[in-house]
Amino acid sequence: MEKLKISEQDIINAMCLYIADKKQVQPQEVEVELMYDDDYGFSAESYVNDRKQVHITLNIIEALRLWLDTQMNIDPFSTGLELELDDEEGIIAYATVRQG
Numbered sequence: 001m002e003k004l005k006i007s008e009q010d011i012i013n014a015m016c017l018y019i020a021d022k023k024q025v026q027p028q029e030v031e032v033e034l035m036y037d038d039d040y041g042f043s044a045e046s047y048v049n050d051r052k053q054v055h056i057t058l059n060i061i062e063a064l065r066l067w068l069d070t071q072m073n074i075d076p077f078s079t080g081l082e083l084e085l086d087d088e089e090g091i092i093a094y095a096t097v098r099q100g
Contacts, residue, residue, distance in 0.1 A: 001097065017071070065081070
């Protein structure tokens, strides 16, 4: 198994691709801010055409699976994903890629 570290910027890019696909807009038209709260965990806010939407952890994981599939050519369903809050790097993710 290989462990892939996904940076905060790549998570934001994944969210932009995911939201653009859902809203039928270009990824450049999407703004995303990642957040972490001790009580609620990971979430994100997106802005498309001046409309705000809140996304839960599950949406972030879905976005990362789409990104792994379309941008990294990694089977998203044979990959374990874990979000983590890092003091220096912000919100990052680890993808455990099963070989074979």
